[in-house]
Amino acid sequence: MSDTAAAAPAVDRNAARFAAASQWRLMWWSFRRHKLAMIGLFVTLAIYIVALAPDFFSVSDPIRQNARSVYHPPQIGLLHFFDEGSFRPHVYGMTLRRDPVTLAPTFVPDPSRKIYLGLFVQGYEYNLLGLFPVETHLFGPVDPRQNIYLFGADRLGRDVWSRIMAGAQISMSIGLVGVFMSLLIGIVLGGISGYYGGGIDFAIQRTIEFILALPQIPIWLALAAALPQNWPATYTYFMITVILSLVGWAQLARVVRGRFLSLRTEDFVVAARLDGASEMRIIFRQMLPSFMSHIVASVTLAIPAMILAETALSFLGLGLQPPVVSWGVLLREAQNVRSIATAPWLFAPGAAVVIAVLALNFLGDGLRDAADPYQK
Amino acid sequence: MLGFIVKRLMWMIPSLFVVSFLAFVLIQLPPGDYVTTYIATLAASNEIVDQTAAADLRARFGLDQPFIVQYAMWVTGIVTRGDFGLSFEWQQPVSGLIWERMAFTLLVTGSTLLLTWALAFPIGVYSAVRQYSIGDYFFTFLGFLGLAIPSFLLALVMMYIAVVEFGQEVGGLFSDRFVNAPWSWAKVEDLLKHLWVPVVILATNGTASLIRIMRANMLDELHRPYVTTARAKGLSEFRLLVKYPCRLAINPFISTIGWLLPNLISGALIVGVVLSLPTAGPLLLQALMAQDMYLAGAFILLMCGLTLIGTLISDILLALVDPRIRLE
Numbered sequence: 001m002s003d004t005a006a007a008a009p010a011v012d013r014n015a016a017r018f019a020a021a022s023q024w025r026l027m028w029w030s031f032r033r034h035k036l037a038m039i040g041l042f043v044t045l046a047i048y049i050v051a052l053a054p055d056f057f058s059v060s061d062p063i064r065q066n067a068r069s070v071y072h073p074p075q076i077g078l079l080h081f082f083d084e085g086s087f088r089p090h091v092y093g094m095t096l097r098r099d100p101v102t103l104a105p106t107f108v109p110d111p112s113r114k115i116y117l118g119l120f121v122q123g124y125e126y127n128l129l130g131l132f133p134v135e136t137h138l139f140g141p142v143d144p145r146q147n148i149y150l151f152g153a154d155r156l157g158r159d160v161w162s163r164i165m166a167g168a169q170i171s172m173s174i175g176l177v178g179v180f181m182s183l184l185i186g187i188v189l190g191g192i193s194g195y196y197g198g199g200i201d202f203a204i205q206r207t208i209e210f211i212l213a214l215p216q217i218p219i220w221l222a223l224a225a226a227l228p229q230n231w232p233a234t235y236t237y238f239m240i241t242v243i244l245s246l247v248g249w250a251q252l253a254r255v256v257r258g259r260f261l262s263l264r265t266e267d268f269v270v271a272a273r274l275d276g277a278s279e280m281r282i283i284f285r286q287m288l289p290s291f292m293s294h295i296v297a298s299v300t301l302a303i304p305a306m307i308l309a310e311t312a313l314s315f316l317g318l319g320l321q322p323p324v325v326s327w328g329v330l331l332r333e334a335q336n337v338r339s340i341a342t343a344p345w346l347f348a349p350g351a352a353v354v355i356a357v358l359a360l361n362f363l364g365d366g367l368r369d370a371a372d373p374y375q376k
Numbered sequence: 377m378l379g380f381i382v383k384r385l386m387w388m389i390p391s392l393f394v395v396s397f398l399a400f401v402l403i404q405l406p407p408g409d410y411v412t413t414y415i416a417t418l419a420a421s422n423e424i425v426d427q428t429a430a431a432d433l434r435a436r437f438g439l440d441q442p443f444i445v446q447y448a449m450w451v452t453g454i455v456t457r458g459d460f461g462l463s464f465e466w467q468q469p470v471s472g473l474i475w476e477r478m479a480f481t482l483l484v485t486g487s488t489l490l491l492t493w494a495l496a497f498p499i500g501v502y503s504a505v506r507q508y509s510i511g512d513y514f515f516t517f518l519g520f521l522g523l524a525i526p527s528f529l530l531a532l533v534m535m536y537i538a539v540v541e542f543g544q545e546v547g548g549l550f551s552d553r554f555v556n557a558p559w560s561w562a563k564v565e566d567l568l569k570h571l572w573v574p575v576v577i578l579a580t581n582g583t584a585s586l587i588r589i590m591r592a593n594m595l596d597e598l599h600r601p602y603v604t605t606a607r608a609k610g611l612s613e614f615r616l617l618v619k620y621p622c623r624l625a626i627n628p629f630i631s632t633i634g635w636l637l638p639n640l641i642s643g644a645l646i647v648g649v650v651l652s653l654p655t656a657g658p659l660l661l662q663a664l665m666a667q668d669m670y671l672a673g674a675f676i677l678l679m680c681g682l683t684l685i686g687t688l689i690s691d692i693l694l695a696l697v698d699p700r701i702r703l704e
Contacts, residue, residue, distance in 0.1 A: 210391060212635060213687045217642035218660060218679050219402065222672065225664035226405035308526050312646055315528055316661060331529070335650075337547075340536045347536075350529040357524040 027293055030370040037366020043359035050165055051172040055126035058162035059140045059148055062325055064124075066147065066157035068096065071343045073107050074152040074160075083114065090114040091148055118142040152345035154333050160345060163325055164352050170326035171307055172356065174241055178306040179252075179299050181245035186252030187295075193253070194260025195283065204253070211250040217312060219247060224318040233324045240319055244309050248302065255298045259291040293371040300364035304357040311353055327353050380695050388688060395680040396454075400447045403673040411439060413667050414464070450673070461670030465663070470674045473659065478678055480549060481648070481655040485640045487571060488578040492636065495583045497629070500590025501622060504598060515587060522584030527643045530577045531650040546573050547651045574651055578643050582636050589632065593625035627698055633690035638683045645679075 021029070031037060050057050078092040093113035097106050122144055123137040141148050151160040193204040223243045227236055263269055272286050307327075313319030314328025315335070322329055330349035334340045340347065411433045418424075434440045438449060453459040460470035503512045538546040548555070554566045597603065598621055606616045648657030656675050663672040 210394065213391075213638060213683055214395070214680050215638040215641035215645075215683050217645050218676050219398075221645075221661065221664055222402035222676055223405065225667075225672075226402075304524070311526055312528060316646065316649060318661075318664065331532075334532055337535050337539050340532060341539050344536060344540075347529075347533070350526075350532070353526065353529070354521075354524045358520060361520060361524060 023293075027370045031366050034366040034369060036362045037369075040359045040362030040364075040366065043355065044363050047168060047172060047356050047359065051169045053128055054165040054169045055124075056128065056134075056136070057138050057165045058159070059123070059137065059150065060159045060162050061124045061126075062158060062162040062166040063323060064158065066153070069147060069149060069153045069157040070105070070155060072149045072153035072157065073343075074150060074345045075148055076150045078109055079150075083116075089117045091117065091150075093146075115146045115148055116142045117148070151348045152343065154343070154346060155339065160330075160348050163330055164327070164349050166325040167327040167330050167349060168352065168356075170237070170320065170324060171310060171328070171353070174237070174244070174310045174326070175303040175306040175360075178241040178244040178248060178310070179302045181241060182249040182252050182302065182306075183295070183299055185245065185249035187256050189249070190253035190256030191260055191283070194257035195264065195279075197261075197264075201257075204257075208250045208253055211247060212254075214247075216247050216309070220244065220309065220313055221316065221318050224313055229321070233321070236320060237324070240310065240313065244306055248306060248309075252295075252298055252302060255294065256291075259294055260287065263287050263290060293367070297364055297367035297371045300360060300367050304360045304364075307353065307357060307360075377695065381692055384688060384691055384695075388684065391684050392681060395684065396451055396677055397447065399673045399677040399680065400450060402676060403669040404443060404446075406667055406669075450670075454677075460674040463663075463668055463671040465666050465668040465671070470671050473671060474656070474674050474678065477654060477656045477659055478675075478682075480653065481641070481644055481657070481679075482682070484571070484574050484578070484648075484653070484655060485637070485644050487575045488582065488640055488644075489633070489636065491575055491579045492582040492586055493629075495579065496586035496590055497626075499583075500587045501594055501617065501625075503587060503591040504594030505617065507595065512591075519584040519587050522580045525580070526646075527577055527581055528646045528650050530580060531574070531647045534573060534577060535651070546570075547653075549653055549655075574644070574647050574653060577647055578640060581643060582640060586629070586632060586636070590625060590629060593627075593629070594621055597621035597624050627694065630694050630697060631690055633693075634687040637686035641679050641683055 054062075072094065075091045075094065078094075079089070080091070081087060081089050083090055091114075092109045092111050093115055094107040095110045095113070097108050098104065099106060117139060118141075119139050120136050121140045121142055122135045123140050125133055125135050128134045147159075149159050149161070151164065153159055154163070189204050189208075193201045220243055223246070224240065227239050231239075269282060269286055272282050277285070310319055310326065311328035311331065314326055315331050317332065320326050320329055322332075327349045330346075331353075334346040334350070411430055414433070415430060431440070438446060441449070450461060453461065458471055460474065462468070463470045463473055466473060499515055503515050506512055535546055538544055549567055549570045550563070551566050551570075554563045557563055600621075603616065603621060606620060607613075611619070644655060645657035645660065647653070648655040649661055652658060656679065660672060660675040660679075662668075663675065
């Protein structure tokens with residue numbers, strides 16, 4: 001920075017910078033001040049990166065069963081970074097012992113058996129982004145024949161950490177796709193309602209109020225129960241998103257309508273109309289850009305609701321079905337007291353849900369506050 | 377005021393009609409009907425049902441009629457005789473199965489609503505009056521957490537803690553010895569001992585969002601000139617708060633019944649399943665899985681009807697509190 005001139009010109013420069021900045025730049029400046037929202041942004045990005053290539057972040061194949069590691073406890077507490085003074089991350093292996101009387105299996109940490117960990121190690125083969133066959137994983141045991149269970153294993157000996165990674169893909173994408181579909185319905189119906197007003201507006205408004213007054217879960221359950229059990233997983237996945245958006249569009253339509261209503265009488269819209277611009281041009285060139293930011297904020301706040309809904313449906317057994325892995329499906333494993341009492345680490349997918357929902361909520365809150373940078 | 381109430385009541389008629397139609401469409405959606413399921417069950421145990429027997433069964437349950445006729449029969453039965461049809465799975469009238477369950481659902485959601493208000497009102501006011509204090513941050517954080525934790529997860533965690541730390545199982549609304557016992561003081565006491573678990577779980581979520589609403593409302597009011605005037609006149613801070621801004625800020629609070637109740641009913645369903653409460657949720661889930669359509673339909677109809685009535689009550693209350701609304 002060379003311009004260390006007097007304070008007054010600097011203020012001027014700031015004001016000039018502010019006046020010349022585009023709307024999106026202003027929003028970014030206002031968003032950046034929001035610390036929690038920035039954290040939310042980074043966590044959300046991180047989760048979506050995991051969702052893009054979950055296998056890269058996995059340690060072992062999420063659907064591979066292993067009879068010798070049933071309810072293997074988490075090894076995260078046995079993680080050590082230094083070995084005899086030098087930096088060599090490793091975990092202690094665990095040995096299966098049986099109680100001599102009850103024959104109940106217990107896992108005991110075995111400090112003599114060290115499993116060394118490395119970055120970018122070779123592991124099971126998978127398709128990166130569904131395109132290239134790859135064997136590299138972000139981290140894992142250096143020796144591919146070793147197994148580690150950072151977050152433990154479930155009742156079939158599958159690695160919980162890897163399953164959470166795999167679940168991120170389904171759970172996070174179902175939120176996005178479901179919100180996208182709700183947004184399509186919401187923009188069309190909310191737009192019609194707010195732009196034309198009158199009788200159509202009245203009818204759509206009553207419909208929205210009606211839908212918002214209904215309890216969502218029973219309706220979702222009834223719709224999901226209508227899906228045939230023997231459908232392929234992709235069909236079910238698609239239909240679940242459709243079902244979620246059938247109920248979820250109402251809130252977004254309301255936001256869109258409100259924006260249309262308030263913008264309809266704005267000077268620049270009236271000016272465009274007087275200039276003889278077509279209705280399509282007014283909507284897409286004049287109105288849509290000016291409330292895009294509000295839509296983005298509402299959409300971000302709608303995603304967590306979708307994620308929670310999918311989790312609840314799958315948890316109750318009427319959403320996605322195993323072998324599909326989503327966070328809700330994983331939490332089904334934790335459904336009864338007996339299994340969570342023996343393996344409390346089965347709650348871990350729940351923590352993933354909470355982190356994702358929190359991050360998206362913070363991000364959405366920050367976006368909503370930044371959405372109108374001309375305020376104040 | 378009377379005009380407003382009458383007009384609002386008139387709206388209930390088409391709404392209830394649409395809800396009943398919706399419930400019926402929902403239960404008709406699954407491919408096949410109960411007889412198909414029944415035959416499949418019998419076939420699994422190597423019993424073969426011939427076509428005429430299946431047709432007889434369909435005729436007996438009225439399943440061979442066109443959709444709209446079945447709907448008309450169903451609604452007429454409910455309105456005139458309180459007859460919700462027959463539960464195929466339980467082989468008894470639906471009306472005998474649902475009322476006790478709905479009563480417990482109402483009890484759980486009603487208590488939750490009361491607890492939510494009792495918690496959210498003072499905390500919301502406190503957070504607004506002491507904005508950016510440690511307490512405010514604490515409750516805001518708690519609020520975000522409450523919004524992010526699904527209620528069933530909270531129920532599972534509570535169950536886990538109860539089992540591991542206290543060595544007892546939570547779940548149900550009664551202890552074993554009271555489940556089938558006739559009503560007595562001891563049974564009510566036992567009920568209260570169990571009731572708090574689902575109520576606290578369900579209240580977390582609603583309280584979190586209500587606190588944020590109350591805080592925002594209060595913040596809008598606190599800097600109005602009338603507050604400054606009242607303070608300048610020497611009114612004590614507490615009386616001032618209760619007398620003016622609280623009364624204005626409570627408006628949107630009342631309207632929350634409208635959207636809180638649907639959420640509560642939804643939440644109560646899942647928590648009911650997890651904690652195996654004798655509420656509507658577990659039975660509805662079971663009925664949906666078994667395609668026991670009249671039973672499922674009755675629950676969906678009653679749950680939706682309940683939330684519509686909740687919205688009605690909140691609208692009327694709002695009009696009572698705020699004259700601007702009823703004159704609109």
